[in-house]
Amino acid sequence: MRSSVIVFPGSNCDRDISVALEKMQFKNQMVWHKDTVLPKSDLIVIPGGFSYGDYLRSGAIAGKSLIIDEVIKAANSGCLILGICNGFQILTETGLLKGTLLRNKNLKFINKDVNIKVTNNNTKFTSKYKANQILKINIAHNEGNYFTDRNHLDELCKDNLIAFKYCDEKGNINMESNPNGAIENIAGIYNPKKNILGMMPHPERMIDNLISNTDGADLFLSILN
Amino acid sequence: MKFSVTVTLKKDVLDPQGKVVQNTLINLGLDNLKEIRQGKYFEIEIDEKDQNTAKKKIDLMCKKLLANLIIENYKISKL
Numbered sequence: 001m002r003s004s005v006i007v008f009p010g011s012n013c014d015r016d017i018s019v020a021l022e023k024m025q026f027k028n029q030m031v032w033h034k035d036t037v038l039p040k041s042d043l044i045v046i047p048g049g050f051s052y053g054d055y056l057r058s059g060a061i062a063g064k065s066l067i068i069d070e071v072i073k074a075a076n077s078g079c080l081i082l083g084i085c086n087g088f089q090i091l092t093e094t095g096l097l098k099g100t101l102l103r104n105k106n107l108k109f110i111n112k113d114v115n116i117k118v119t120n121n122n123t124k125f126t127s128k129y130k131a132n133q134i135l136k137i138n139i140a141h142n143e144g145n146y147f148t149d150r151n152h153l154d155e156l157c158k159d160n161l162i163a164f165k166y167c168d169e170k171g172n173i174n175m176e177s178n179p180n181g182a183i184e185n186i187a188g189i190y191n192p193k194k195n196i197l198g199m200m201p202h203p204e205r206m207i208d209n210l211i212s213n214t215d216g217a218d219l220f221l222s223i224l225n
Numbered sequence: 226m227k228f229s230v231t232v233t234l235k236k237d238v239l240d241p242q243g244k245v246v247q248n249t250l251i252n253l254g255l256d257n258l259k260e261i262r263q264g265k266y267f268e269i270e271i272d273e274k275d276q277n278t279a280k281k282k283i284d285l286m287c288k289k290l291l292a293n294l295i296i297e298n299y300k301i302s303k304l
Contacts, residue, residue: 057293064290093293100295107241147238147296181239 063093099148105181
């Protein structure tokens, strides 16, 4: 399977995701944001980091970069798109995913391993997980407080477009297990066609027991499937 | 021609920065304070003679980049 990782000035998880993809046997290519041609890809990843130093709003400038037109075309033709952390913020700024990511409710940058629940395991990104499986995945962000309007939230719930929700170790989804104030504890969402996934947690950091755990590996193995 | 653009969070969007600034001012003794909402301010100079055309162009800039219409409102004023 071929993957492309888009690199912006200020991306800092691009190498991590590339290591993760190659470990999972993806044929990966790095693509610079000024490029106007996207290599043929089955998966496009927009990595985490601080593209353009978070100027204006997180992801706002990257969301208008040259390569994004190609990403939008690929997304519309069904290519799988994965946006992690800043990548999720960029996807909302392009309009590929609805809603936006506000400043964390406690105004602090949060870097810690949190529990998330796989709320939909019937997608190309999560088929290897069990329904309602609880994962421990690292988050590291300042703007992860997902917000959207009532109509879109209803659509997300009705069409099962919420990918992951923050929860505690036992799977309880409540205020205490919500690290950043995200509406409905949302940690990741899909577009209606479910070929685009945006998520704040970093699955690429959880692929090796030596440094963390392997809870993120099944996301990449699901895609390979 | 010069314009200013003020971008502010919509009414029902939580503004934690504004809240912290407000609490700090209250702690400084300014206790008749009702509410503070923090926003962004831009000054834009545009090479255009017709004011309506210029304003339309600034409006497009706001829609395309300067404001995120899901959570923010903007106001354009001539300087």
